[in-house]
Amino acid sequence: MITHTFLEFEAYASAVGDADVRMVLPRLDKPRWEISEFNVDDFHLQYGSEWSGNIAEGVTRPDGKILFIPLHGRHHANGLPLDEHSVFVMNAASEFTISVQEPHDWCSLFLPSCPSEPALSHRDSQASRSPSAYSVELDDQEMANLRWLLTQLHDSIQCNPDILNEKAASRAVKDDLVKVCQRITSASQSSAATTGRPPFSRDEVIRVLRDLIANHSHECLTIDDFTQALDISERSLRNVFLEYYGMPPRKFLMIQRLNHVRNVLRVADPEETTVTAVAAHFGFWHFGRFAGAYHKIFQESPSTTLYGSCQPC
Structure with missing residues (x-):
């Protein structure tokens, strides 16, 4: 082991x-x-x-x-x-x-x-009943x-x-x-346990959400972007997020953006990159709130992440 x-x-x-x-x-x-x-x-x-x-x-x-x-x-x-x-x-x-x-x-x-079971592609799996x-x-x-x-x-x-x-x-x-x-x-x-028979496919909603996030990972997505792409109400969107992620969509989006910021800061050169520039790139304009939210999740300041990336192993 x-x-x-x-x-x-x-x-x-x-x-x-x-x-x-x-x-x-x-x-x-x-x-x-x-x-x-x-x-x-x-x-x-x-x-x-x-x-x-x-x-x-x-x-x-x-x-x-x-x-x-x-x-x-x-x-x-x-x-x-x-x-x-x-x-x-x-x-x-x-x-x-x-x-x-x-x-x-x-x-x-x-x-x-x-x-006797052939390997399935992702498309084959989705086509299965x-x-x-x-x-x-x-x-x-x-x-x-x-x-x-x-x-x-x-x-x-x-x-x-x-x-x-x-x-x-x-x-x-x-x-x-x-x-x-x-x-x-x-x-x-x-x-097997199910979530009942919803008026729309929650699995399909999540697939569209994943694709939207993956294709716009460096953009500041909004709730309206999701509701328009899915043609569902904000209330329905909130229910799906609570079921799948245990949190409302706004909190999920903020956590996604903060993780993107952290991933960039971890590999950035502090002589060529600033925290404010990276934060702004991912849609954070109030830097005091951004720093507080960042520290709450990662237990360190954004600058610590940035300057820690250049420390010797």
Whole structure:
């Protein structure tokens, strides 16, 4: 098992595997992130511990599915609240949004597709009639068994790193994982948790939002930009943001812009760049409020980020 500890959010975000994922830091409570990972044959397990909140969006690999298990903290996945009985199932090449506003722990298990299942492209996944990602609620005993297995597996490999080199042990672990996964994935999607039947597709709204943000990452987007592009009311837009991100759209946009500012300042040359110029580029004109909001999220001033970027390692 490999365990990495990170003091930089961006380094942690790049270490998360099995998906093309983009992360945004909504607020820094403590600059510490950990991820442990190991393989059981062709299964891949990750255990994450985050001392701050996180908004993760992306697309899973096209050659298998992911089971995401929240271990601690209040998670929302594609607008669905996940509780202590939830497992979030993401099929191959499916889009996801997982948001948490507090320190939290999680586990993910990647299961490769069967040889008879062709790898899906993102377009194939979107064309499928069945949900590409959904939440399954387990009963108390099933969830207790799953959590026990994940905890014991993590602790055993941590204490005995070479245990999976033994074929018999590796096969036994994989058999246990397969049994659990079969019980989860065999759950009828019709009984999986949903958000009801809305008058518009929330998944489609989120896809349009992602594209709009990605195509205008260096522009100051407004609420009107979203409502006009989606042809929905501001109230409907607010409801979607609260379901998917746990915050209203104005706060989400500000956090996105602050993260963009931080990304630029971290790699900028302080002799050629100023904080005010970067802030203004991303639509911040009241620099006192900007500095206060920046410090509230990242626990440091913008100038500290800028001048820290030129410090020797």
